[in-house]
Amino acid sequence: xxxFDDLIKTIGKFVDIQKGTWDHLEWERLVxxxxxxxxxxxxxxxxxxxxxxxxxKKLYLSKTSKDDLNKIVADIPKSISSFIDETKxxxxxxxxxxxxxxxxxxxxxxTEETQKYIGDLLEGAKRLYSAPYKEPAVVIKPKVETKPVExxxxxxxxxxxxxxxxxxxxxxxxxxxKKPYETEMEKYIETKVKxxxxxxxxxxxxxxxxKLKSDKAExxxxxxxxxxxxxxxxKAKRPYNKKG
Numbered sequence: 251x252x253x254f255d256d257l258i259k260t261i262g263k264f265v266d267i268q269k270g271t272w273d274h275l276e277w278e279r280l281v282x283x284x285x286x287x288x289x290x291x292x293x294x295x296x297x298x299x300x301x302x303x304x305x306x307k308k309l310y311l312s313k314t315s316k317d318d319l320n321k322i323v324a325d326i327p328k329s330i331s332s333f334i335d336e337t338k339x340x341x342x343x344x345x346x347x348x349x350x351x352x353x354x355x356x357x358x359x360x361t362e363e364t365q366k367y368i369g370d371l372l373e374g375a376k377r378l379y380s381a382p383y384k385e386p387a388v389v390i391k392p393k394v395e396t397k398p399v400e401x402x403x404x405x406x407x408x409x410x411x412x413x414x415x416x417x418x419x420x421x422x423x424x425x426x427x428k429k430p431y432e433t434e435m436e437k438y439i440e441t442k443v444k445x446x447x448x449x450x451x452x453x454x455x456x457x458x459x460x461k462l463k464s465d466k467a468e469x470x471x472x473x474x475x476x477x478x479x480x481x482x483x484x485k486a487k488r489p490y491n492k493k494g
Contacts, residue, residue, distance in 0.1 A: 254379050255331040257287065261302055262327040266319075270311045288384045295381045302374030309367035318358060325356040326368070330375050339376045 264272075264280050272280075284299065285291045309326070313319050333341070333349050341349075346369075353368065354360050 252331075252335060253287065254335060255328075257284065257289070257378060258302075258327045258331040258375055260284065260287075261299075261306055262323050265303065265306050265310050266323045270307045290382055290384070295378065298374050298377040298381070302371055302378060305367055305370035305374055309364065309371065312361075312363060312367065313359075321357050325358065326353060326371075329353055329356070330368075330372060334372070334376055334379050339379050 260280075260283065268276060280303075281291055281296065281299070289295060306326075310319065310322060313322060329349065329352055333345075333352075337345060349372075350360060350365060350368070358364070
């Protein structure tokens with residue numbers, strides 16, 4: 251792709267993006283873009299750029315079909331730049347007719363009005379073809395040596411002081427509270443037990459008294475029995491007198 255071919259396509263894209271309408275600020279943006287491509291933006295170049303832009307705009311707005319618009323944007327700039335590059339900006343009427351047939355063959359409907367706009371675009375593009383330009387200088391950024399970043403020494407955090415935990419105060423155990431019916435039941439059982447013990451004691455009192463009398467009688471009778479036994483034994487031991 252030549253620089254001129256790139257310029258003609260830039261004009262076509264600008265008209266298509268703007269839909270055929272732009273203001274002075276957008277025009278200045280286009281001029282700045284062409285300047286960045288390396289063209290010296292003198293008065294003649296800006297005039298020819300404007301002429302080509304207006305011709306392409308009229309051609310663009312003359313078509314209402316979206317299909318025709320797409321073909322105009324895609325095919326006509328390519329056909330124009332190829333034709334001028336091939337003829338070096340010098341052509342005859344036969345060459346002009348050949349160009350129209352090529353455009354019509356691409357699918358663009360040609361009328362007298364359309365042919366006029368294509369002719370205006372061709373004349374403006376021809377003057378841009380011979381416009382001087384310089385290849386934009388390639389800016390080489392110097393390499394900046396980057397030193398490795400030294401990591402800071404590890405910073406020791408101060409040890410956190412141990413926090414003494416408060417001594418847990420044990421709450422005194424709650425005294426077991428007896429329910430009212432439990433207390434009454436204990437009292438009832440205690441009364442019954444005492445009464446039973448007293449009754450049993452009364453029953454045992456006569457038996458103990460009889461036993462005590464019996465023991466006393468046995469103690470009194472024991473000496474007499476012992477004496478009677480001793481006397482009997484003495485009598486038994488006395489020898490009998492034998493008569494001679």
